[in-house]
Amino acid sequence: MVAEPPGFFAGLFRSLVRGIAKLGAAVLFLGDILRSSPYALRRPRLLAEQVHNTGVLSLVIIMTSAFFVGMVLGLQGFDALARLRQEDLLGAVVALTLLKELGPVVTALLFAGRAGTAIASEIGLMRATDQLSAMEVMAVNPVGRIVAPRFIGGVIALPLLAAIFSCIGIFGAWFIGVAVLGVDNGAFWTQMQEFVSTEDVREGVVKSIVFGIAASLIATFEGYNCPPTAEGVGMATTRTVVTTAIVVLILTYIITALLL
Amino acid sequence: MQVQAREIGTGLFVFLGFAALLFLATQTTGLDEFFEDSGYSVTARFTEVAGLRPRAPVTMAGVTIGRVESIRFDRYRLDAVVTLRIRSEYDTIPEDSTASILTAGLLGSKYIGLTPGGADESLEEGSEIFLTQSAVVLEQLVSRFLFGGGE
Structure with missing residues (x-):
């Protein structure tokens, strides 16, 4: 056991040690997943099923949110730009905001709420009902059979969802800006094409891939290591959402600082 | 039939995702000059x-x-x-x-x-x-x- 300083700091110190241990366990778990991912990649049917579960089933919430986020961006952006007499820049502002930041981040947060919780509770319930142990008894590697397909499915689905989010968001902003508030249609698109570069698109794609890895890892890790009780499964789903939100918001800052 | 519908959904989703990526890469950026x-x-x-x-x-x-x-x-x-x-x-x-x-x-x-x-x-x-x-x-x-x- 590590030596403990007395009093208030003892608790702080212990939770710090616990947090670092958890981070280490998650990294080791990622290693486990990667080691058994050839097993999952050889079974495209399992993968397709998980892409369906994480991607297709998240599509409605992603598209609805994207359209409204886009409309809000259109309204707020128009209001701010109108004060500067630069309404024509609306397309560029909205596209940059969505592509570089809001698209990947909001998609990752919604993904954690829709798909991450589903993965965590599903694996957690398998743990609680001893299905994972049963697999081990039958010499089936549960990480390869259960965890890896869900992880890879999430990593594939999230970047695609983020791209769809950005597209729909841009059309939402176009609807408010051009169709309702009367920004010039040509200016909206040409200003966007003038100011958005391929690097901006690449930054968004890199972010969404990293978030896909982070969100899927957190969901599968929390589910796989949850206490085998009803309460444990509930806590695992809650922790999935909270941890993903914090990790994604920290990661987006780090990636932006690195790529800018 | 159930499996069929699911596969169509998944395929459609992946197609839609890549279509969105293509749209972002070509329509929002000033890439036309490359072509x-x-x-x-x-x-x-x-x-x-x-x-x-x-x-x-x-x-x-x-x-x-x-x-x-x-x-x-x-x-x-x-x-x-x-x-x-x-x-x-x-x-x-x-x-x-x-x-x-x-x-x-x-x-x-x-x-x-x-x-x-x-x-x-x-x-x-x-x-x-x-x-x-x-x-x-x-x-x-x-x-x-x-x-x-x-x-």
Whole structure:
């Protein structure tokens, strides 16, 4: 056991040690997943099923949110730009905001709420009902059979969802800006094409891939290591959402600082 | 039948995702120039390009008619050689047109503006614009104003 300083700091110190241990366990778990991912990649049917579960089933919430986020961006952006007499820049502002930041981040947060919780509770319930142990008894590697397909499915689905989010968001902003508030249609698109570069698109794609890895890892890790009780499964789903939100918001800052 | 519907859904989702990526990569960025990279290139020499960048617009009468392709330094004549790529549909620009490096707004990005001349011959692949007006460096302008070095 590590030596403990007395009093208030003892608790702080212990939770710090616990947090670092958890981070280490998650990294080791990622290693486990990667080691058994050839097993999952050889079974495209399992993968397709998980892409369906994480991607297709998240599509409605992603598209609805994207359209409204886009409309809000259109309204707020128009209001701010109108004060500067630069309404024509609306397309560029909205596209940059969505592509570089809001698209990947909001998609990752919604993904954690829709798909991450589903993965965590599903694996957690398998743990609680001893299905994972049963697999081990039958010499089936549960990480390869259960965890890896869900992880890879999430990593594939999230970047695609983020791209769809950005597209729909841009059309939402176009609807408010051009169709309702009367920004010039040509200016909206040409200003966007003038100011958005391929690097901006690449930054968004890199972010969404990293978030896909982070969100899927957190969901599968929390589910796989949850206490085998009803309460444990509930806590695992809650922790999935909270941890993903914090990790994604920290990661987006780090990636932006690195790529800018 | 259940499996069939699920597979169609998954395939549709992946297709939609890649379609969205393609849309973002081509429609939101100014990538069209890569596809219509035809056009013809002309060169112009400037004594000062201060802040002009490759891919900056080349305009005439305020309309973008091409892009700056490259900027290099001539080590013998000690000036900057700027290569402009102008779209092939604009092939009636007089040979004696003037190229000036201008600034969008007071402190905005630099671009090249062409002012038409009166010659009968038009610019074509490889020709050089001889009449050029270099970039105005704000610091030089301010110091000339302050210290009266303009006479």
